[in-house]
Amino acid sequence: MTKACELIQDLLPLYADNVCSEESRKEVAQHIAECDSCKEMLRKMDTQLVVQADKDIKVIRSVKKRILTEKIASAAVIAIFIIGIFTGIMFHLINTDCTMDYEKYNLAENVAVKQDENGDVWLVRKNEATLSWFVFPDVMDENGNKMSDKGFEREKAEAMTYTLKQRKIDSFLTTTKFMTVKDVIAKDEYTLLFNVNEKEKINEIYYYDDKTDKDYLLWEREN
Ligand SMILES: [Zn+2]
Structure with a gap:
């Protein structure tokens, strides 16, 4: 590995993240075009980034799915609760007797x-x-x-x-x-x-x- 390679490899993470200066970018690009070992290193970094992004998406998806599941579950619990109360009231109204109102029914x-x-x-x-x-x-x-x-x-x-x-x-x-x-x-x-x-x-x-x-x-x- 040459001195130039060392310098470039220090810059590679910035280059991969697309945050280095225009001047550095040109220099890295130029060097990579000629140096296989630095090119290989950059390729590995890109792959790692892609894998990382992929993992992130999976995590986000599973979190979203869990949130949705939780929302559905709590909605179901509320629905069951309301249906329960309603059923209870209906059951009470249907199964309980009361005296007919003398005035109301004349x-x-x-x-x-x-x-x-x-x-x-x-x-x-x-x-x-x-x-x-x-x-x-x-x-x-x-x-x-x-x-x-x-x-x-x-x-x-x-x-x-x-x-x-x-x-x-x-x-x-x-x-x-x-x-x-x-x-x-x-x-x-x-x-x-x-x-x-x-x-x-x-x-x-x-x-x-x-x-x-x-x-x-x-x-x-x-x-
Ligand atoms: Zn190199």
Whole structure:
């Protein structure tokens, strides 16, 4: 290796990075054109640079990919969380009961008890009281015992009290904003309560609004 080679090789890194002066650049280029060993050294440096750049791109790509994966994962977690909450609320609304609002469904007008010629006594709902998809009467005897209570004895009861229950989802949907009476096909809904000949002791049927704790007489045995 000559003195010139030494000098040039000191300059080679700058030359490879393209940061040396114009004067040095010319000198290096001139020398490389004639010197194989310096040319070989420059070739190695370029290759190293290319390899380095290649590695950088790979690293950047993998980092980008990881960031994207993390973003997708956190979006999925948030989505699952929201779906979970929504499902929970829907599940609660669908599976929980509440008392039909006496005012909202105009129950004073829309709920009646009628006895037919066979002695069957029916709970009749009409108009707003039929808005909900799922309505069922909650029964109580005159002592306030519910059907699920131990003290409840339908055979001995002299008066029965009914409270209309609905699914919370119905209560939620059947506001005037979602549905109106006009949307409902005008058809009375009948629920058979009992037969007067079989339940001879029952003399009175009441509607009980458990929100206001008020009783409304719906039916009284004749004679
Ligand atoms: Zn040389």
